[in-house]
Amino acid sequence: MKKDQMKLIFEASSSNEAFARISVAAFMTRLNPTVEEVADVKTAVSEAVTNCIIHAYEGYERDRPVEICCTVQDGEIEVQIRDFGVGIEDVALAMEPLYTSKPQLERSGMGFAFMEAFMDALEVESKPKEGTCVRMKKKIRASQTKGD
Numbered sequence: 001m002k003k004d005q006m007k008l009i010f011e012a013s014s015s016n017e018a019f020a021r022i023s024v025a026a027f028m029t030r031l032n033p034t035v036e037e038v039a040d041v042k043t044a045v046s047e048a049v050t051n052c053i054i055h056a057y058e059g060y061e062r063d064r065p066v067e068i069c070c071t072v073q074d075g076e077i078e079v080q081i082r083d084f085g086v087g088i089e090d091v092a093l094a095m096e097p098l099y100t101s102k103p104q105l106e107r108s109g110m111g112f113a114f115m116e117a118f119m120d121a122l123e124v125e126s127k128p129k130e131g132t133c134v135r136m137k138k139k140i141r142a143s144q145t146k147g148d
Contacts, residue, residue, distance in 0.1 A: 002073070003071060003072070003073040004030065004071070004072050004073070005069065005070065005071050006023075006027045006068075006069070006070045007067065007068070007069045007070075008020065008023055008067070008068045009065050009066070009067050009068075010065070010066055011063075011064055011065065011066070012052050012053045012056060012057055012064040012065065012066045012083065012085075013053065013064075014050075014053055016049070016053075016066070017046060017049050017050055017053065020045055020046075020049045020066070020068055020081075021042040021043075021045045021046045021049070022042075023068070024041060024042070024045045024068065024070055024077075024079060025038050025041065025042050027070050027072070027077075028041060028070070028072060028077045028140070030072060031072055031075060031077060031140040031142070032140070032142045033140045033142060034141070034142060037138065037140055037141070037142075040118040040119065040138065041077060041079070041118070041119070041138055043114060043118050044079070044114065044115045044118045044119045044136050044138075045068070045079060045081065045136075047111040047112075047114045047115050048079075048081040048111070048115060048134045048136070049066060049068075049081060050111065051111050051132075051134075052066045052081065052083040052085070052132075053066075055085070055086070055088075056083035056084075056085030056086060056131065056132065057083070057085040057086070058085075058086060059086070060085060060086070064083075064085070065083070065084060066081065066082070066083055067080075067081070067082045067083075068080070068081050068082075069082075075139060075140050076137055076138065076139045076140065077137070077138050077140060078135065078136070078137045079135070079136045079137075080133060080134070080135050080136075081133070081134045081136075082131060082132070082133040082134075083131045083132055084130065084131040085131050085132070086128065086129065086131075087126045087127050087128040087129055087130055087131055087132055088124070088126035088128075088132055089128055091124050091125075091126050094112065094124075095112040095113075095116075095124065112124070115134065115136055118138075119136040119137060119138045120137050120138050120139055121135075121136065121137040121138075122134070122135070122136050123135040123136075
């Protein structure tokens with residue numbers, strides 16, 4: 001199967017979270033995913049985008065873009081979600097289940113744990129004052145039997 005890509009750029013606003021997950025779900029349909037696989041990817045995308053909205057741009061007065069780049073190839077979807085905000089000082093700590101830097105907002109601290117649980121691979125790269133990139137991959141089982 002040839003490599004197909006999609007790129008979205010949108011404002012880090014809660015009104016765009018549903019748009020992001022539905023766009024990724026629509027893009028991945030070319031892999032003939034199951035309902036469960038679509039739900040898994042939508043959940044992971046929702047968590048990553050919500051992290052950008054809640055955490056990335058606190059105190060920033062400039063544009064607040066979120067970029068999503070998706071690639072499908074060889075029966076797998078890769079989703080990269082990037083912000084250009086404050087970054088994460090300690091990625092390992094931020095990825096610990098139940099850790100939240102915003103307890104006053106009643107955040108559960110399970111975003112990265114959900115991403116890890118619903119996807120096959122998760123990588124997080126972040127630099128303070130430069131932003132964060134979350135890379136997730138999921139192999140779509142149905143596409144493996146169709147020969148892509």
